Amino acid sequence: MFLLATVLFINYIDRGTVATVAHSLQGDLKLDDAQMGKLFSAFFWVYAIVQIPVGWLAERYGAGRVLTIGLLIWATATILAGFAHSFSMLLGLRLMLGLGESAGFPCVSKLLALAVPAKGLGTANGIVGFAYTFGPAVGLFVGGQIMIHFGWRAPFVVFGVLSLLWLIPWSRTKVPTEATAVARAKEAEAGNLVPGAAEIPDDRWPTYWMIWKQRSLWGTGLGLFSSNYVFYFILNWMPEYLERVRGYSADKMTTVGFWAFVTMALSALAAGWAIDRYVRRGGSANFGYKSVMAVAHVGALICMLAMAAGSEMVSIVAMFVYQALCGASSPGVYAMSQILAGPRASGRWVGIQNCVGNLSGSVAPWLTGVMIKETGHFTSAFVVAGMVSLLGLIGWLWMVPTLKELHWEQPPGRALPEAA
Numbered sequence: 125m126f127l128l129a130t131v132l133f134i135n136y137i138d139r140g141t142v143a144t145v146a147h148s149l150q151g152d153l154k155l156d157d158a159q160m161g162k163l164f165s166a167f168f169w170v171y172a173i174v175q176i177p178v179g180w181l182a183e184r185y186g187a188g189r190v191l192t193i194g195l196l197i198w199a200t201a202t203i204l205a206g207f208a209h210s211f212s213m214l215l216g217l218r219l220m221l222g223l224g225e226s227a228g229f230p231c232v233s234k235l236l237a238l239a240v241p242a243k244g245l246g247t248a249n250g251i252v253g254f255a256y257t258f259g260p261a262v263g264l265f266v267g268g269q270i271m272i273h274f275g276w277r278a279p280f281v282v283f284g285v286l287s288l289l290w291l292i293p294w295s296r297t298k299v300p301t302e303a304t305a306v307a308r309a310k311e312a313e314a315g316n317l318v319p320g321a322a323e324i325p326d327d328r329w330p331t332y333w334m335i336w337k338q339r340s341l342w343g344t345g346l347g348l349f350s351s352n353y354v355f356y357f358i359l360n361w362m363p364e365y366l367e368r369v370r371g372y373s374a375d376k377m378t379t380v381g382f383w384a385f386v387t388m389a390l391s392a393l394a395a396g397w398a399i400d401r402y403v404r405r406g407g408s409a410n411f412g413y414k415s416v417m418a419v420a421h422v423g424a425l426i427c428m429l430a431m432a433a434g435s436e437m438v439s440i441v442a443m444f445v446y447q448a449l450c451g452a453s454s455p456g457v458y459a460m461s462q463i464l465a466g467p468r469a470s471g472r473w474v475g476i477q478n479c480v481g482n483l484s485g486s487v488a489p490w491l492t493g494v495m496i497k498e499t500g501h502f503t504s505a506f507v508v509a510g511m512v513s514l515l516g517l518i519g520w521l522w523m524v525p526t527l528k529e530l531h532w533e534q535p536p537g538r539a540l541p542e543a544a
Contacts, residue, residue, distance in 0.1 A: 125239075125240075125248065125251060127290070127293060127294055127297060128232045128235060128236065128252060129251050129252050129254070129255035129256075130255060130290060131191065131195065131228065131232070131290055131294075132228055132229070132232060132252055132255050132256040132259070133255040133256060133258060133259045133262075134195070134259070134286075134287045134290055135198070135225050135228045135256060135259065136256045136257070136259030136260050136263065137259045137260070137262060137263035137267075137283055137287075138198055138199070138202045138221065138225070138263075138283055138284065138287060139167060139198075139221060139225055140259070140260045140263045140264065140267075140359055140360075141202065141205070141263060141267055141279050141280055141283055142163060142164065142205070142214075142218070143164065143264075143359060143360045143361070143362075143363055143364075144263055144264050144267040144268055144271065144279060144363060144378075145267065145271050145276035145279060145280075146160060146360075146363060146364055147363065147364060147367050147368075147374070148271060148275070148276040148374075149276045152276065153209075153210070153211065153214075155211060156497065157493045157494075157496045157497040158490075158493050158494055158497050159211055159493075160364075160493055161489050161490040161491070161492060161493020161494060162215065162490055162493070163211075163214055163215060163218055164356075164360040164361075164489030164490065164493070165485065165486050165487070165488075165489045165490035166215050166218040166219055166222070167218045167219070167221055167222040167225075167485065168222060168356075168482050168483070168484075168485030168486040168489075169219060169222065169486055170219045170220075170222035170223045170226070171222030171223070171225060171226050171482055171485065172222075172478070172479050172480075172481075172482040172483045172485065172486060173479060174222070174223055174226040175226050175229075175230060175474075175475045175476070175477075175478040175479040175482065176472075176475045176476055176479050177475075178190060178194075178226050178227050178230050178231070178475055179230040179234075179471045179472040179473070179474060179475020179476065179478075180332075180471075180472055180475065182227075182230050182231045182234045182471040182475075183234065183468075183471040183472060186299070187230070187231035187232075187234040187235050187299065187471060188231075188235070188294075188297075188299035190227050190230075190231050191227050191228070191231040191232070191294075192291065192294065192295075193227065194224045194225065194226065194227025194228065194231070195224065195227070195287065195288075195290060195291065196224070196288075196291075197220065197223055197224030198220075198221050198223075198224025198225045198287070199224070199284045199285075199287035199288050200220070200224075200284070201217045201218075201220035201221040201223075201224060201284075202221065202280055202283055202284030202287065203280065203281055203284030203285060204217050204220075204280075204284075205217045205218075205221075205280040205284075206277040206278065206279075206280030206281040206284070207277070207281075226478075229458070229474055229478050230471050230472075230474050230475040230478065231471070232252060233458050233461065233462060233470050233471065233473075233474040234470050234471035234474070235299055235300060236248050236249070236252070236458075236462060236470075237462045237465070237466065237467040237470035237471075238300040238467050239300045242409075242462075242463055242529075243400065243403060243404060244400060245400075245455075245459040245462050245463060246395075246396045246397070246398075246399035246400035246403065246409075246412075246413075246455050246456075246459055247396045247397050247400045247455075248396070248459075249396055249454070249455040249456075249457075249458050249459040249462075250392055250393045250394070250395060250396015250397055250399075250400075250454075250455040251393060251396065252458070253389075253392030253393070253395075253396060253451065253454035253455050253457075254389045254390070254392045254393035254396075254451075255389075256454075257385060257388040257389040257392050257450075257451055257454060258385065258386065258388075258389035259385075260359055260381075260385045261381070261382045261383075261384075261385030261386045261388075261389060262382075263279075263283070264363065264378050264381040264382055264385065265378050265379070265381070265382035266279075267279035267283065267378075268374060268375070268377065268378030268381075269378065270282055271374070272374055272375060329468055329532075330468060330469045330532040332472060334532055335465070335469055335472055335473055335476065336476070338464075338530065339523055339525075340464050340523060340524045340525055340530070341464075341473060341476060341477065342480070342519075342523060343518075343519045343520065343522070343523025343524040344457075344460060344461050344464070344473075344477045344481075344519065344520075344524060345476065345477045345479075345480030345481055345519070346480070346515060346516070346518060346519030346523065347417065347457070347481075347515075347516045347519030347520040347524070348457055348477055348478070348480065348481025348482075348519075349480055349481045349482075349483060349484045349515070349519075350421065350484075350512055350513055350514070350515040350516030350519060351420070351421070351424075351450070351453060351457065351481075351513070351516055352481050352482060352484045352485060352488075353484035353487070353488045353509060353512040353513070354424050354428065354446075354450070354488075354509045354510075354512065354513050355450055356484060356485045356488045356489060357488045357489070357492055357505065357509045358443075358446070358447075358509075360488075360489040360492070361489065361492050361502070361505070362381060362384070362443070363377055363378075363381060365502055366380060366381065369501070369502055370436055370439070370440075380440065383444075384443055384444055384447045385447065387444050387447045387448050387451065388447035388448065388450055388451035388454075389451060390451065391447070391448040391449075391450075391451030391452045392451040392452065392454040392455060393451075394452075395416060395451065395452035395453070395454070395455055396455035396459075399412040399413060399416070399455060399456070399459075409463065409527050410526045410527040413455075413456040413459065413460050413527060414456075414520060414521055414524075414527075416452055416453055416456055417453055417456055417516065417517075417520040417521065418517060418520070418521060419449065419452075420449040420450065420452055420453035420516075421453075421513050421514060421516040421517050421520075422513075422514075422517070423445065423446070423449040424446055424449060424450070424509075424510065424513040425510040425511070425513045425514055426442075426510075427442040427443070427445050427446035427449070427510075428442075428446070428506045428507065428509045428510030428513065429506065429507065429510050430442035431443060431446075431506050432502070432503045432506035432507055432510075433503070456520075458474060460520075460524065460527060461473050461474055461477055462474075463527050463528065463529060464524070464527065464528075464529065464530055465529075465530070466529040466530070466532075468532075469530075469532070484512070488509070491505075491508070492505040495508070
């Protein structure tokens with residue numbers, strides 16, 4: 125659990141480094157706002173599409189192996205970005221980064237679904253949510269300090285090299301597979317074990333077509349698209365907004381940004397624990413997760429409008445409130461999918477969900493750059509982000525049914541795939 129949380133913590137530090145150094149990088153390489161928007165978005169051109177085959181690879185060859193290869197690719201891309209001297213080279217490395225980081229969520233979700241019972245998925249995803257939302261906080265603050273003292277290239281090299289250290293403990297860790305999960309479930313049913321993580325029915329192995337035709341899959345995809353649009357807008361453009369619009373120095377920007385993301389991370393941890401506690405006391409997981417989603421998406425609209433039209437104080441307060449709401453919704457983003465898909469389909473399900481959800485990453489940073497270039501301010505970008513947030517209500521509340529594992533009907537005799 126610690127290592128899975130840590131790898132997504134690293135994932136978000138590395139992907140956010142270009143946003144941390146954006147102001148200095150843009151001035152040094154003479155890039156305009158539209159080019160910066162393309163750099164932010166390029167990551168998602170590959171990251172979103174590759175999610176689907178990565179989900180399949182995680183279930184076919186083992187999520188542990190795929191995650192290892194992914195980290196090697198994205199750490200290398202991060203290091204090389206520190207030596208880039210042109211827009212085209214940075215663009216290529218952002219594509220490479222997206223390829224490597226696409227392994228993150230499908231593999232982690234697959235392993236969580238195998239290792240954690242449904243009644244604990246809120247806390248598990250809260251811990252993971254804390255990690256990947258705390259990543260930008262650390263990346264922004266530490267990366268900002270490194271940039272101030274050593275220039276914008278140094279954070280890429282430092283973070284990339286440190287990322288590789290995760291492979292040392294991971295290489296010594298035994299990860300769960302479908303075979304071990306099924307064995308544990310059968311032993312639990314026989315009374316030899318207390319029922320644990322692998323609550324898997326007999327030998328049902330859902331096909332891709334069975335997963336694709338689920339309306340709830342597209343509901344989770346739309347919900348994630350909506351929340352990610354706002355999140356990636358804030359992640360990529362908040363440092364530039366604070367420096368350009370609010371006149372913050374690089375040091376003040378990193379401090380405010382750090383505490384904003386810390387707020388998000390702590391909110392994710394608290395929300396995951398609170399939802400699990402509510403469910404254990406007899407509450408409905410369906411109500412617990414969906415009510416948090418509803419409040420978060422409506423609240424995000426209000427916060428975006430406040431940041432667009434409010435004073436400096438109102439804008440900063442709204443930013444912190446948004447971070448708290450976004451953090452609170454993060455455990456449900458993947459816990460709901462893990463509950464619906466079950467251990468055998470969660471890797472492919474989250475791969476498809478992340479493909480749809482992260483298409484917003486291809487749009488939000490680039491479109492924001494275009495709007496800023498054309499209008500000269502951030503107002504329209506905040507308004508658009510707020511409106512997109514409302515789409516999440518359709519996905520999470522209307523398209524997703526009552527939360528429980530779906531019944532995968534298929535002809536008998538379909539064997540489990542071998543998982544490394």
